Amino acid sequence: MSKTKKLPARTEVKPSDCWDLSSLFPTDDAWEKAFVKWEKRIDGYARFQGTLAGGAENLAAALAFDLDMDRLGERLGTYAFLKTAEDAANSDYQRMHGRFLGAVSRASQAASYLRPEILAIPKAAMSRFLADRRLAPYRLILERLLRYRPHTLGRKEEKLLAMQTEMAQTAGQTFHQLNDADLRFGTVRNERGESVELSHATFSALLHSPKRTVRRAAFTQYYRQFAAHENTLAAMLRGSVQRDVYYARARNHASSLAAALFPDQVPESVYTNLIESVRRHLPALHRYYDVRRRKMRLRDIHAYDTYVPILSDLQVRHSWDQAVALVLDALAPLGTDYCGALEKGLRGRWCDRYENRGKQSGAFSCGSYDGWPYILMNYQPDVLDHVFTLAHESGHSMHSHFSAAKQPYAYYDYVIFVAEVASTFNEQLLADHLLHRARDDCRRAYLINRQIDAIRGTIFRQTMFAEFEKTTHKLAETNEPLTVETFKNAYRELLAAYFGPNFALDDELSLECFRIPHFYRAFYVYKYATGMSAAMALADRVTTGGPKELAAYLDFLGAGCSKDPLDLLRDAGVDMERPEPVDAALARFERLVDELDSLL
Secondary structure: OOOOOOOOOHHHOOHHHOOOHHHOOOOHHHHHHHHHHHHHHHHHHHHHOOOHHHOHHHHHHHHHHHHHHHHHHHHHHHHHHHHHHHOOOOHHHHHHHHHHHHHHHHHHHHOOOHHHHHHOOOHHHHHHHHOOHHHHHHHHHHHHHHOOHHHOOOHHHHHHHHHOHHHHOHHHHHHHHHHHHHOOOOEEEOOOOOEEEOOHHHHHHHHOOOOHHHHHHHHHHHHHHHHHOHHHHHHHHHHHHHHHHHHHHHOOOOOHHHHHHHHHOOOHHHHHHHHHHHHHOHHHHHHHHHHHHHHOOOOOOOHHHOOOOOOOOOOOOOOHHHHHHHHHHHOHHHHHHHHHHHHHHHHOOOEEOOOOOOOOOOOEEEEEOOEEEEEEOOOOOOOHHHHHHHHHHHHHHHHHHHHHHHOOHHHOOOOHHHHHHHHHHHHHHHHHHHHHHOOOHHHHHHHHHHHHHHHHHHHHHHHHHHHHHHHHHHHHHOOOOOOHHHHHHHHHHHHHHHHOOOOOOOHHHHHHHHOOHHHHOOOOOHHHHHHHHHHHHHHHHHHHOOHHHHHHHHHHHOOOOOOOHHHHHHHHOOOOOOOHHHHHHHHHHHHHHHHHHHHO
16 A cells, blocks of 8 residues: 655755745844843833924934834744744744734833824924934834824724724624634535545635536535525624724724725725726626636536636646746846846745645745745645746745845835735746747647636636625615625625626525625725736836836835835836726736637
8 A cells, every 4th residue: 555645844854945044043042032132122112102292303213213123023023933834833933923922012012102192293393303304214104104193083082992903803803713613514525436524725626626516516515504604694794894984984084995095095096997997898707707618518607617727737847946947037027136136045045945744834925124035835846836826926025125125124014005016927927938938729728727817816806806895885884784685685796797697606606705704804805906907017018118117117126115005106117096007907818818719
């Protein structure tokens, strides 16, 4: 009998395949000494309390201290987090991370007076302070903070809102407990006749089964549990929506959507333009579903038919070194500075490459100001998607690398609105590179289908989610009761519009609105769609342009949060306040569908 292949313990992995965290701290002992020193400095916040209105010098000293604490805290926290990611079973690193989080909580409490005390400084006095050269390094921080004046209440009211913080998380936390811990879905037989426990993870795998009866059985059985708990789930989602509406009203925002967009200074037109552009291009999505139906030789197409590959996966193997070489070749348009730094990191010790027992699943990039922009992978040489994942995470890491190199600590950490641009940009270059190298129609069709599904899952699907969030919050703001049927009907209308008239919509699919975790922290998903649209526009601009276009993109990578996200993207060459970037991305989707139809 063949032996079961077991994952290696962390201690059995070759050091050359692991990241080297010495750019943060050379040893655990060095971390410990720095942590003890940092923890003792928390009490230093007290000496600035009550002094901030006394002059620019006082305010500058307090901000300098806070940023210095934050910078060392980031370094300590990154090291502790990465150590826990290596092996979740290592109790020493779990304790290290727990101690750090406890200290962060104490530091946050000690510093909690800073924001209200700054906002309490009279406008005339603050204007004089801002003209003082000693506050020049902190001017943008203060200007951004002062924007919140109209939405900041008195001390007593702010205290009451702060006391509600934990209670306000109840709806989301309850959903996650039910969804992640308590729901049980039973077992399903896969295409090999094996009994498989149905879970969130295996549900996705079973929807990729080539056998339709398996896909249908998994789909029906999975949603049976959500149907059994639909009243409870609706109550949780209603609570989450009502929380958003309450806080928006309490802080004098025009709507919950306006409150969510306020921190990034994103106008509502960006949100509505996205929805309107996607709506205009829905016929291309409907056509893709028909192409998929015809190729799969189905009489009708259901949601459970949209995940299985139209074409069988390409049997292509890339060793780590080959994957790195492929990614670097694809990113050559970004120039020698970009590719040289990335090659040094990927061939060196930025990456934790392979899976080991207890290691965190998936992949991520974790950049910090004073350390390398590390990448966690669980790389498998036989999975082409892992090469794309490497390109994606490399985009995040190089974004962090350039921002840390070009900006002071206060302005290096880019916001989520632009975070997905750099990573998706790299995926676009890799996809184009592989298409140019495709040796036959089958390989080309596979790659095109992959791009289509990426756009479908990111721009179309996330926009549908964004539209659902907008609709349900608007209903709550106009005092419409949010019942089970209200949620399901609103979602059903969107499903009908996005999947089209020739798609077989199962009743169970209306329950999907209750199981999407993003809906319990609303108005976030639209950033995925705008990010991909911006990335596609910038990738075209760089690859068809010259030195000026490349320089603008590299400047964007190095800009951190030194400007608001829409201004950063405008400087790079794409205006997300206009519909053209989304329209261009979806026009490309249409061309890809046309080509796929001709190749199949």
